[in-house]
Amino acid sequence: MREIVTVQVGGFANFVGSHFWNFQDELLGLAADPYADSVFRNQHINMDVFYRTGETQQGSVTYTPRLVSVDLQGTLGSMSSRGTLYNESSPGPSDVITWAGHVSTHASEPHRKNLFLESLYEEEQEKLTVTSRINGGENNSRREINDKDIVESLENGVQFWTDFSKVHYHPQSIYELSGLWLDVQEFDNYGIGKDAFSGGLRGEELNERLRFFVEECDHIQGFQFVVDDSGGFSAVAADFLENIADEYANTPVLLYAVRSPGSHTNPRSQKQSVSRDLHDSVSFSRLSSFCKLIVPVGLPILSGSKAATYLALKDEKPYHCSAVYAATLHSTTLPFRLEQLGPTADSHDISGSMDVNGVVQVLAGQARQNMVAILDVAMPAPPLIGKQVEQTLLGNLQPLTPEIAEDVEDLQAVESITVHGSFGSGGNRASVSEVNNMVGTAYRNATRRPMFCHLSVAQCPLPIPLPFPSIFGNHVGQHGELLDSPIMGSPSRGSLEVHSIPMAARLRSSSAVLPFLENRLVKLRRYGVERGASGAQLLRSWGFGQDDLEDMAEMLSKMVFALDPHSQMSSDSD
Structure with missing residues (x-):
């Protein structure tokens, strides 16, 4: 087993993570569904890389992400930091008396579950009820109406990353930075977050939670860090990473520094401008000191970028933008959990399995030792047909990394590209050999090509779970196919209209990041x-x-x- 432990630090990082784990949960459900498309039932994806098996005190088997998530207190919405799976309550007040004066308690009203979370709760209660009867056709129509109501409520009402999460988390996974009493808008620079990790016992508590997941691994292949580096959480992450570097020196860290478009607002004064510029410099320098590969992610305007050509999203909604970044992270991490094939095996479904250290060596271990990678995506990926495939596939891969140069010729560039669920001729899923041949041809015919490219391929597309936002444009079909003419009616389409999409994502080491x-x-x-x-x-x-x-x-x-x-x-x- 080659496990990965994921760490999410900060508000937007947890928005990205919530979508990411929804994708994994959807894949798990489809793999076990006898009526699902065979491409989902035969994924050849090893979920144990990201997930752990456990057991509740009642003896029920659990399967939860190997995850430590860090956020400010009060950002979990209706979710408890202990989760619901293990039926554990939060620790009560201590009996130790250290203050003899008057004590007053201020308690806020708990957040109510939204329509989506209520539906999940009712669904789980039905499973627990032995006397639940099998629903007939009439109930199916009501369920569809309910799904429409759920999608609409999420589009208009997501406030927390937990509002659209359909995943059960282990009690050790969710950590709130309690006692800071800061609004998210105030936690906006490196200096404010500098003491948040070391203050009190927070650092040791986080280390213990990470240790819980690491020590049960047979052979950990790396840490996947997703950090909202737009404010104080970059300092929290840097201190956390420094401890990890000391304790797990030989375990590679792949770090995604993610930002929402809302974090790129123009400063109101010269003083704020200097503070913002220094934060960006210090944050990047500190974070990159403790990882093997760092990937900056987050465009100032995602909706108007080339990466959003077939999307209809709103920059002001973290729920929208984080979905795009999460889908891309799913694709770039796919090689880490593709099943290992023997030297004589020939799979029709997958190729190009590689671990975290392998990606680090491909991108950062070459002659010039560049550890800053650019992230590109084609969402959805175009079909691999026709003579101009290099223009459609390579031309559709557009950057999600900010402040990079375009049309740069770099003879020492190296790339790792993942293509999964793509269509070939006749509207059928392309085989691994077809994708390999087409991508190879595309690079040979390209005017600018890298010195080396590693290709990973899978037939399994990206499934679109119910709580995914309605961000697809009206040229995207039910299975992510790109249509010649738009679908009339709504300018945007969501999980009720689009069930899966082909994806292509690329990590590249290039002088374009200069x-x-x-x-x-x-x-x-x-x-x-x-x-x-x-x-x-x-x-x-x-x-x-x-x-x-x-x-x-x-x-x-x-x-x-x-x-x-x-x-x-x-x-x-x-």
């Missing part, structure tokens, strides 16, 4: 390192001295130099 790196290096030098820098006092209040800042600048400079040895930015002579 603007992202140079921007952070320039801002750190200008506002933090140079004599009389306007942000020096702010950085001191965040706990960074001059030596710390020079070390960060040197690290960023080396990243730039690795991609462009002739860049003036990489010179530290100043």
Whole structure:
């Protein structure tokens, strides 16, 4: 077994994670459904990589994500941090008396379950009721109406990431940063989050929760970190990662630094602008210090990007944007759990299995040692037919990483691409050999091609669970096929109209990421390192001295130099 432990830190990271685990839960359900499409019943995906088997005190077997999720107190909505699966209540107040004065208790009203969560609860109660009768055809029509009501309520009412989560979590998984008493909008820079991890016993509590999942692994292949790095959670994640680097030095960390479009708002003053620029530089520098590969994810305007060509989403809704990023993460992590094939095996359904360390070696272990990867997606992926497949497939792969250069020719670029559920000729699912041949042809005919590309292929498409948002455009068919003419009626389509989609996602090491790196290096030098820098006092209040800042600048400079040895930015002579 080659297990992965996932860590989600921060609000938007948990929105992404909620969608991600919904995809996995949907795959588990379809694999066990005798009436499901055979492509889902024969996935050749090893879910044990991400999931663990357990048992409640009542002896019921459980199957839950191997996950530690961190967020502010009060961001779980109607969900308990202990979950419902194990019927455990939160610890009660201590009997130890340390204060003799007057004590007042302030309790907020619990959040009510929305229509979707109510339906999940009722469904589970029905399973527990032995006397529940089998529903007839009349009930099926009512169920469809209920599903429409559920989809509509989610579109208009998602406030927390738990509002659309259909997954049971282990009691050790969900951790609230209690006692900070901060609004999410106030937890907006590295300095504010600096002491959140070390304050009280939080750091040790988080380490214990992580240790719980790691120690039951037979052979852990890596950590998957998803971090909302737009505010104070980047500091929480950096401190957490530093502890992990000390305790699990030989276990690779793959880190996705995710941001919602709402985090890219323009600062209202020069002071806020300097603070934002320094946060971006410090956050990236610190996070990248403790991982093997870092992937910045999050466009300022996702809805108007080329990646959203076939989508109809709203940037102001984290529920929408996080779904796109989660779908892409599902695709990029697929190679980690594809079944291993023997040397003589020939599978019609999968190829290109690779572990976390393998991806790290492909992208960051080459001659120039670049550890910053760009994330691209084609959602849905186009069909692999016709002579111009290189234009349709490679042309549809569009970046989700911000601040990168376009049309860059990089002779040392390396890529890892995953294609799954794609259509071939006749509207049928393309076989592994067809995809391999088509993608190989596409790269050979491309005007710009990488030095090396690893390809992973699976026939299983991305399933669309009921709580997925209505973000597909009217050119997307029921199985994700791209239609020549739009479907009249609604400009957007959701889980009731689109049941699955083919996907293509790519991680690439390319000099196209230079603007992202140079921007952070320039801002750190200008506002933090140079004599009389306007942000020096702010950085001191965040706990960074001059030596710390020079070390960060040197690290960023080396990243730039690795991609462009002739860049003036990489010179530290100043």
